[in-house]
Amino acid sequence: MSAPSTPLALFWADFRENRVALAALAMVALIALAAIFAPLIAPQNPYDLATLSLMDARRPPGFVGSGGYVHLLGTDPQGRDLVSAILYGLRISIQIGVAAGAVALTLGATLGVAAAYLGGRLEALIMRAVDLQLSFPPILLALVLSALLGQGRLQLIAALVAAQYAYFARTAYGAASAERRKDYVEAALATPLSGRRVVFRHLLPNCAPPLIVVATVQIANAISLEATLSFLGLGLPVNEPSLGMLIANGFPYMMSGRSWISVYPGVALIVLIVAINLVGDQVRDQFNPRLRR
Amino acid sequence: MSPPVLDVVDLTTEFALRGGGAARAVDGVSFSLARGEIVGLVGESGSGKSVTGFSLMGLIDPPGRVAGGSVRLNGAELAGMDAEGLRARRGREIAMIFQDPVATLNPLLTVGAQMRMALAAHARTPRRAADDRCAAALARVGIPAARDRLAAYPHEFSGGMRQRVAIAIALLHAPSVVIADEPTTALDVSVQAQILVEMRALAAETGLSLIWISHDLAVVSGFASRILVMYAGRVVEQGPAEAVLRAPRHPYTRGLIDSLPAAAKPGEPLRQIPGGAPSLGALPPGCAFAPRCPRAAGACRAAPPVETREGARAWRCLFPLEAGA
Numbered sequence: 001m002s003a004p005s006t007p008l009a010l011f012w013a014d015f016r017e018n019r020v021a022l023a024a025l026a027m028v029a030l031i032a033l034a035a036i037f038a039p040l041i042a043p044q045n046p047y048d049l050a051t052l053s054l055m056d057a058r059r060p061p062g063f064v065g066s067g068g069y070v071h072l073l074g075t076d077p078q079g080r081d082l083v084s085a086i087l088y089g090l091r092i093s094i095q096i097g098v099a100a101g102a103v104a105l106t107l108g109a110t111l112g113v114a115a116a117y118l119g120g121r122l123e124a125l126i127m128r129a130v131d132l133q134l135s136f137p138p139i140l141l142a143l144v145l146s147a148l149l150g151q152g153r154l155q156l157i158a159a160l161v162a163a164q165y166a167y168f169a170r171t172a173y174g175a176a177s178a179e180r181r182k183d184y185v186e187a188a189l190a191t192p193l194s195g196r197r198v199v200f201r202h203l204l205p206n207c208a209p210p211l212i213v214v215a216t217v218q219i220a221n222a223i224s225l226e227a228t229l230s231f232l233g234l235g236l237p238v239n240e241p242s243l244g245m246l247i248a249n250g251f252p253y254m255m256s257g258r259s260w261i262s263v264y265p266g267v268a269l270i271v272l273i274v275a276i277n278l279v280g281d282q283v284r285d286q287f288n289p290r291l292r293r
Numbered sequence: 294m295s296p297p298v299l300d301v302v303d304l305t306t307e308f309a310l311r312g313g314g315a316a317r318a319v320d321g322v323s324f325s326l327a328r329g330e331i332v333g334l335v336g337e338s339g340s341g342k343s344v345t346g347f348s349l350m351g352l353i354d355p356p357g358r359v360a361g362g363s364v365r366l367n368g369a370e371l372a373g374m375d376a377e378g379l380r381a382r383r384g385r386e387i388a389m390i391f392q393d394p395v396a397t398l399n400p401l402l403t404v405g406a407q408m409r410m411a412l413a414a415h416a417r418t419p420r421r422a423a424d425d426r427c428a429a430a431l432a433r434v435g436i437p438a439a440r441d442r443l444a445a446y447p448h449e450f451s452g453g454m455r456q457r458v459a460i461a462i463a464l465l466h467a468p469s470v471v472i473a474d475e476p477t478t479a480l481d482v483s484v485q486a487q488i489l490v491e492m493r494a495l496a497a498e499t500g501l502s503l504i505w506i507s508h509d510l511a512v513v514s515g516f517a518s519r520i521l522v523m524y525a526g527r528v529v530e531q532g533p534a535e536a537v538l539r540a541p542r543h544p545y546t547r548g549l550i551d552s553l554p555a556a557a558k559p560g561e562p563l564r565q566i567p568g569g570a571p572s573l574g575a576l577p578p579g580c581a582f583a584p585r586c587p588r589a590a591g592a593c594r595a596a597p598p599v600e601t602r603e604g605a606r607a608w609r610c611l612f613p614l615e616a617g618a
Contacts, residue, residue, distance in 0.1 A: 183391045191411070197410070
């Protein structure tokens with residue numbers, strides 16, 4: 001076997017050495033697969049109101065319901081099987097987290113790199129707008145926007161993007177403007193090479209490491225932000241409960257001994273977010289030259 | 294004698310200061326460069342040698358501007374040329390090598406990809422032919438197994454090898470003039486010596502003309518055929534390297550030579566020029582070197598001395614050192 005030499009192969013060789021990060025990555029992959037194949041493995045479609053029976057509501061884990069199968073994690077106040085509801089909830093969380101993260105990344109990176117590359121007034125305009133927005137807590141922005149836009153996936157994604165793109169813009173700007181001043185970029189700009197080429201082959205690829213780090217953290221943030229909004233009743237419609245809403249649904253029953261309704265969706269959410277953050281931490285450490293051995 | 298490749302007359306570059314006024318970083322620099330000639334541009338930090346290099350390339354950004362003078366490259370006037378014209382010439386007729394070999398290469402692209410890009414900037418070349426040219430360029434600057442090294446990333450090269458890659462890129466289009474801005478400063482002495490020897494062979498072989506900017510008189514002394522000594526934006530002395538070093542006429546050149554460690558006797562403290570380089574924003578009205586000069590008199594402080602020419606040599610001093618001193 002030849003020694004790995006492409007940046008990606010080197011990166012993977014380093015990543016593999018951290019067992020915790022590797023386990024976290026496996027966990028993220030497992031959760032993602034479970035979420036993607038939720039309709040195949042979930043015993044019930046929790047969004048199909050016809051399959052729900054109030055007779056099965058708020059049953060403890062292990063209860064055999066009217067469907068004839070065991071509710072491994074119990075049921076929620078509408079009689080949904082919690083295993084199914086959690087799998088479908090993860091599906092929504094991941095979809096929205098990744099979609100919001102990807103759109104915020106694209107938008108933020110475009111603005112940040114454009115500001116660094118073009119300079120002058122446009123740079124000042126873009127970056128001051130970003131700074132202004134960074135002074136508001138993202139939860140506040142997301143809350144106000146989703147209240148204004150109403151319920152629905154697209155609306156929710158739009159609210160999350162608006163709350164998060166500024167972090168990407170700031171990061172991309174910082175990396176791109178540092179790169180912009182390096183000799184090889186100056187040299188490329190001094191020749192007839194097109195600006196597009198300089199941006200796509202020099203600036204963007206060199207902004208990728210910090211952006212990837214921010215992206216993993218921001219996807220986790222988007223997921224927890226979405227859960228928060230849903231918990232507050234602002235996210236998705238009630239008949240499509242995401243994890244946040246499942247937790248909210250079980251909240252009134254916490255004190256009456258039926259804690260499973262809130263606890264299991266909560267555990268699923270925590271495991272997902274912690275796993276993503278662990279992967280993100282390792283990625284960040286690997287990109288940080290000061291922590292390199 | 295063939296006409297000079299590069300002819301610089303009265304080049305002046307200014308940087309606008311906050312609150313009005315301007316600092317002259319380059320003040321009336323004139324020299325010419327023959328085909329295959331190596332000129333060493335020497336001076337302390339802040340003497341304007343790098344700014345001179347950037348001015349020649351048309352790479353002065355606001356608040357700086359080339360305020361006057363003429364730069365003729367192969368007969369074409371570069372001063373005042375539009376950006377497109379300059380872009381078309383940079384890299385093809387005149388190229389530059391920078392000091393820091395780390396910042397001159399993109400860490401994420403293979404050396405081959407970057408060289409092909411530099412090639413594509415001026416000439417569309419099919420992939421195979423481009424690879425041939427890049428490999429040949431690498432081989433010419435002494436990189437072994439050049440063909441295989443095209444697929445390597447910059448981090449797989451040592452500092453000296455990276456600087457060779459940068460030199461190879463500068464030479465890709467066989468420019469007539471290369472400006473080297475302290476390219477060996479970051480390298481260790483033996484690598485530096487190797488590169489100097491190779492560059493000199495290259496200049497002799499291909500007719501490449503070199504402007505070698507350095508703060509290190511020792512580097513330039515054995516390498517350049519002619520030396521320009523800069524102080525506070527002006528060329529205070531120029532002439533054939535050997536003559537300037539053997540019998541400097543300007544007290545500043547004398548000071549530079551004396552402060553070389555090789556000039557000191559063991560056990561004696563190293564000699565230095567008293568004082569520090571003046572701030573360009575507040576130059577004295579007369580000779581900029583007068584406050585530090587052991588020979589300065591009243592007349593030196595009145596007006597900047599004009600250039601005195603004598604054969605191939607020239608200096609700006611009212612009280613030059615004796616020719617045989």
